[in-house]
Amino acid sequence: MTITRRTALAAAAASPLLGIDAVAQPSTPVRGGTLNIAQCSANRRSASPQNARHPYFLVDATTRLPYGCLVWVNRALQLEPELAERWGPADESMAVWDITLRDGLLFHDGTPVTARDVVASFEFHRTRSPFARQIERIEAVDRLTARFFLDAGNAEFPFVLGEYDSVIMPAAPPETIGLSGIGCGPYRIVSTDPNRSIVYERFDRYWRAGLPLLDRITLHNREGQQDSAIAGLRSGQFDVVMTIDPTAARQIGRDQDYVVETGGGGYHYVVQLPQHPGSPFLDKRVRQALAYAVDREAIVRLVYGAQNGWVGNDSHLVAADPNFLPRPALPRAQAVARARALLAEAGHPNGINLGTLYWSPQTPEAGRYFQVLQETVREAGITIALDQRPNDGYVQFRTGDNDFAQGRFHRFAMTAVGPRNPGISLFRMRGANVESGHWRGPEQDRYMALYRQAMATREDAARRAMFHDMQRILHEEVPALLPAGAMTFAVRRRNVQGFAFHPQIWSVRFDEVWRS
Amino acid sequence: MTVLLRRPAALLGLLLVALHLAVAIAAPWIAPFAPTSLLDAPLEPPGATYWLGTDDLGRDAFSRLLWGGRVAMLVAFAAGAVAVLGGALLGLAAAYRRGSFDDVLMRLVEMKLAVPTILFVAIFVTGFGQSVPVLIVAVGIIQMMGVVRTTRAAGIVLMEQGYVRAAQLNGEGGATIILRELLPNVADLMAVEFALRASSALLLVSALSFLGLGISPPTPDWGLMVEDGMALLESEPALVLAPALCIATLVLGINLAAEGLSDALGLDAARGGGG
Numbered sequence: 001m002t003i004t005r006r007t008a009l010a011a012a013a014a015s016p017l018l019g020i021d022a023v024a025q026p027s028t029p030v031r032g033g034t035l036n037i038a039q040c041s042a043n044r045r046s047a048s049p050q051n052a053r054h055p056y057f058l059v060d061a062t063t064r065l066p067y068g069c070l071v072w073v074n075r076a077l078q079l080e081p082e083l084a085e086r087w088g089p090a091d092e093s094m095a096v097w098d099i100t101l102r103d104g105l106l107f108h109d110g111t112p113v114t115a116r117d118v119v120a121s122f123e124f125h126r127t128r129s130p131f132a133r134q135i136e137r138i139e140a141v142d143r144l145t146a147r148f149f150l151d152a153g154n155a156e157f158p159f160v161l162g163e164y165d166s167v168i169m170p171a172a173p174p175e176t177i178g179l180s181g182i183g184c185g186p187y188r189i190v191s192t193d194p195n196r197s198i199v200y201e202r203f204d205r206y207w208r209a210g211l212p213l214l215d216r217i218t219l220h221n222r223e224g225q226q227d228s229a230i231a232g233l234r235s236g237q238f239d240v241v242m243t244i245d246p247t248a249a250r251q252i253g254r255d256q257d258y259v260v261e262t263g264g265g266g267y268h269y270v271v272q273l274p275q276h277p278g279s280p281f282l283d284k285r286v287r288q289a290l291a292y293a294v295d296r297e298a299i300v301r302l303v304y305g306a307q308n309g310w311v312g313n314d315s316h317l318v319a320a321d322p323n324f325l326p327r328p329a330l331p332r333a334q335a336v337a338r339a340r341a342l343l344a345e346a347g348h349p350n351g352i353n354l355g356t357l358y359w360s361p362q363t364p365e366a367g368r369y370f371q372v373l374q375e376t377v378r379e380a381g382i383t384i385a386l387d388q389r390p391n392d393g394y395v396q397f398r399t400g401d402n403d404f405a406q407g408r409f410h411r412f413a414m415t416a417v418g419p420r421n422p423g424i425s426l427f428r429m430r431g432a433n434v435e436s437g438h439w440r441g442p443e444q445d446r447y448m449a450l451y452r453q454a455m456a457t458r459e460d461a462a463r464r465a466m467f468h469d470m471q472r473i474l475h476e477e478v479p480a481l482l483p484a485g486a487m488t489f490a491v492r493r494r495n496v497q498g499f500a501f502h503p504q505i506w507s508v509r510f511d512e513v514w515r516s
Numbered sequence: 517m518t519v520l521l522r523r524p525a526a527l528l529g530l531l532l533v534a535l536h537l538a539v540a541i542a543a544p545w546i547a548p549f550a551p552t553s554l555l556d557a558p559l560e561p562p563g564a565t566y567w568l569g570t571d572d573l574g575r576d577a578f579s580r581l582l583w584g585g586r587v588a589m590l591v592a593f594a595a596g597a598v599a600v601l602g603g604a605l606l607g608l609a610a611a612y613r614r615g616s617f618d619d620v621l622m623r624l625v626e627m628k629l630a631v632p633t634i635l636f637v638a639i640f641v642t643g644f645g646q647s648v649p650v651l652i653v654a655v656g657i658i659q660m661m662g663v664v665r666t667t668r669a670a671g672i673v674l675m676e677q678g679y680v681r682a683a684q685l686n687g688e689g690g691a692t693i694i695l696r697e698l699l700p701n702v703a704d705l706m707a708v709e710f711a712l713r714a715s716s717a718l719l720l721v722s723a724l725s726f727l728g729l730g731i732s733p734p735t736p737d738w739g740l741m742v743e744d745g746m747a748l749l750e751s752e753p754a755l756v757l758a759p760a761l762c763i764a765t766l767v768l769g770i771n772l773a774a775e776g777l778s779d780a781l782g783l784d785a786a787r788g789g790g791g
Contacts, residue, residue: 247572361728
């Protein structure tokens with residue numbers, strides 16, 4: 001099945017199947033009280049030992065509690081102002097952008113937020129975030145305006161400014177910036193227990209007048225422990241559990257004491273197909289066979305329940321994106337036959353063993369997802385072994401060196417990806433990224449040429465046509481497999497008001513949340 | 517064996533273990549469906565086709581139950597063997613050598629016992645993955661510590677025996693004395709230790725699978741089945757209760773058999789060093 005933008009947004013507002021209510025609109029919000037949140041997904045880059053001591057990486061699942069970004073991507077994946085009052089290209093090339101801050105913004109230590117802080121923050125981000133590497137330099141034009149110089153035109157550049165690794169921190173050298181944990185978000189960090197929990201309290205000089213409403217929020221990491229998190233919700237330990245799977249959402253949605261919220265939009269898994277020397281995936285026919293062999297509908301039906309999932313098209317775009325181009329589908333029997341024929345053509349008439357696919361429990365249903373994938377490709381003679389790895393250290397485990405001569409290759413492995421604009425999503429299939437399996441060759445060159453052309457194109461329809469061409473290349477080349485995705489779910493106690501879940505976990509806002 | 521069979525509890529234990537072993541071995545032939553096949557809609561109720569219904573991926577729960585003990589039993593019995601063989605050799609070596617070797621070994625054993633079991637496995641799994649050989653080694657090491665203590669205590673007593681003294685006076689080397697004089701004399705103790713350690717290992721493996729640190733999906737495994745079914749406990753209790761019952765009856769069977777064996781051999785099954 002496919003989900004249009006309209007249906008996805010409708011589902012975000014209400015889903016009768018799950019007993020989902022529209023976000024409660026309280027008549028009289030009350031200030032005060034505490035909120036305990038459990039988070040079941042592993043969207044935390046503190047799992048990398050290189051980032052462990054940095055508060056900035058500890059909290060990327062709740063970016064909008066302690067920090068603010070220049071822009072915010074709303075639940076419909078459209079841009080809204082956040083710390084920036086306005087933004088726009090400085091010239092026709094769209095390679096130079098001016099961003100102007102709101103006046104009167106304050107950090108938690110009382111110092112004003114200025115363009116100097118924006119410059120220092122992005123001096124740090126552009127060395128760490130793949131999406132910010134396009135920034136060649138940044139200048140403070142005046143007290144509130146910063147100018148970004150990009151390596152090429154990018155019509156969708158402002159989306160980069162809303163990413164979880166684009167927060168604004170008090171100016172400091174790149175080696176020390178952010179270590180204080182000071183931001184300008186609605187809550188400030190009181191204490192952290194690395195990778196376990198983090199406590200926030202209200203910042204009374206937050207830029208949104210009268211907000212936030214709660215005195216204190218505690219976030220508990222429960223990745224890979226959905227059952228424990230829901231048991232905690234039922235026992236009163238937690239008020240909100242974020243990123244539960246559709247099965248759990250259906251179960252708990254029947255209980256009158258709780259309300260299930262959906263973030264709509266969705267997220268999915270990318271299965272990286274290594275294209276290093278000696279890999280079977282170097283042969284395009286093997287990759288194509290795998291793409292035909294996987295029963296995407298079965299994943300949607302069995303793992304997500306048909307209403308909550310969507311068939312992927314082997315790009316990073318989610319089905320709710322208007323630029324999404326569905327992969328041409330074949331009836332199941334024909335798809336299996338096509339996969340077998342491709343394998344035979346590639347010299348594997350009796351099937352092929354692709355080795356071990358590594359996965360980690362980044363979201364609750366990951367194990368079930370890959371079991372279905374494994375079982376369905378078996379029909380086409382493709383054997384895959386599954387091996388679960390812990391979330392801690394997983395990023396380092398699955399990635400290798402860009403330079404194959406180093407001998408540390410990336411692995412046949414998965415990772416979860418969230419929904420984003422095409423400019424970011426389609427950039428993820430660049431050859432220098434592990435998610436593309438370090439895809440190389442003339443089609444990759446053509447893909448990136450189209451990408452650069454699209455990014456420099458101002459007109460939406462023309463850009464969309466190029467995005468479609470890029471997706472057609474992915475359908476044919478299959479540098480990576482993105483078989484299916486699903487909407488995101490959270491559950492709250494009925495007395496928690498003003499909470500709206502978001503397809504991007506890092507864009508969930510708690511400014512208006514209160515307890516009745 | 518006759519003495520063992522005269523004890524009703526031990527007999528029941530042996531029957532339970534034999535039944536589980538027989539089912540595990542015969543699973544490929546007696547299970548109505550392949551354990552990983554996606555057959556039907558998820559959570560079909562029990563019926564003529566699917567005796568226990570289907571699980572949350574549409575697989576036959578009964579077939580998975582029949583297959584579910586194979587890997588857990590393999591890991592438990594192999595880990596028990598690793599623990600008993602490794603533990604006996606180390607314990608007897610400590611009893612034979614005494615002195616600083618004994619002191620160092622015992623301190624290492626105590627240090628290992630001070631590390632929480634789950635933490636130890638989590639570190640192991642993080643470093644080496646969740647494959648069956650890794651689990652056998654990790655669980656074997658955990659179970660080994662108690663065996664080292666038990667066999668060391670027995671070895672110290674044996675070292676005072678005349679035939680050991682005679683062997684020493686005869687100029688036999690340490691390895692020969694350990695393997696020829698001491699090891700055969702702790703064989704009874706090792707048999708009971710093996711049963712106790714295998715039982716403990718089985719519970720541990722199931723608990724680890726439940727926690728996501730043990731056997732990996734899609735391998736049919738009782739601990740994993742309990743974990744998978746927990747979210748559905750209210751609506752589909754059979755998916756949790758059936759594998760839990762299997763774990764309980766197998767552990768009970770091994771324990772009853774071990775107790776009977778211990779009585780029959782005149783050993784105190786409870787004198788193990790823990791771990």
